Amino acid sequence: MSLKKATYQNINYCLRCGSKLELKADHENKIRPQCSNCGWKFYKNPIPASTCIILNKAKELLIIKRKFEPESGKWALPSGYVEIDQNPEDTAQAEMLEETGLEGKVIEFLGYYPDFSPLYEKVITFGFLMEITGGRLQAGDDASEACYVPLAEIQDLAFASHNYFVSKIKEKIVSE
Incomplete structure (x- = not known):
């Protein structure tokens, strides 16, 4: 790449x-x-970000519709930039709660993906498989909608890194 x-x-x-x-x-x-x-x-270093892969029992993927730029109105995984006082895992948990209303914990690190950002040029996105531990599904923060979609129906998400992590989780499910 x-x-x-x-x-x-x-x-x-x-x-x-x-x-x-x-x-x-x-x-x-x-x-x-x-x-x-x-x-x-x-x-000028890459900006770290975290993204969440959240599956329900039916193996449907939770996605959000972005409320703001970049990629406003497009579907994406819950995600956000790592704050100076957080590690990537903390960010994944915080973004999960902020954007979906669901509390969760990291159950697996899926890898990282170097990506281009119109705001910061280079971003390194860390992907995490999350487990829901509480809360109630509702769009929040910078998400206008949040819903589960069957993995097979996921097409093109807002960011290359999100598509990469969706393909990784599809491979993981097939191999189980």
């Missing part, structure tokens, strides 16, 4: 001292925005 190259278009000033940044080679000979005043370097 080929991801687009980072452009560094949005950062012009040092986050530590406020001085103007300059594009310079670092110790690895990689061009990065750097502060000539305090020496701080800006590393």
Whole structure:
């Protein structure tokens, strides 16, 4: 898979001292925005995200309709960006509750998927198989709808990473 190259278009000033940044080679000979005043370097790293695979007893997949951009109005898995005070598993549990009204716990890490984001360029999405432990199904937060759909009927979800994790769970169910 080929991801687009980072452009560094949005950062012009040092986050530590406020001085103007300059594009310079670092110790690895990689061009990065750097502060000539305090020496701080800006590393444009991928943004971590978590997504939830939630199946009911009939092996139907829980999906949500996105309320906001990116991909507003499209179907997706419950997901969100990892906050600075969370690990990916915490994020999966929080997004499950926020977007579906269901409480849950991680039962299996399904892997990760490097993806492109129109907001952050590169995102690394961690996929988790979740178990429902409580709550009541209702769309919330940035979801306008939440419903179960038979796995065989899942077509094209909003993000490549979501389609990847759906294919992984389909393979897992077939092999069981």
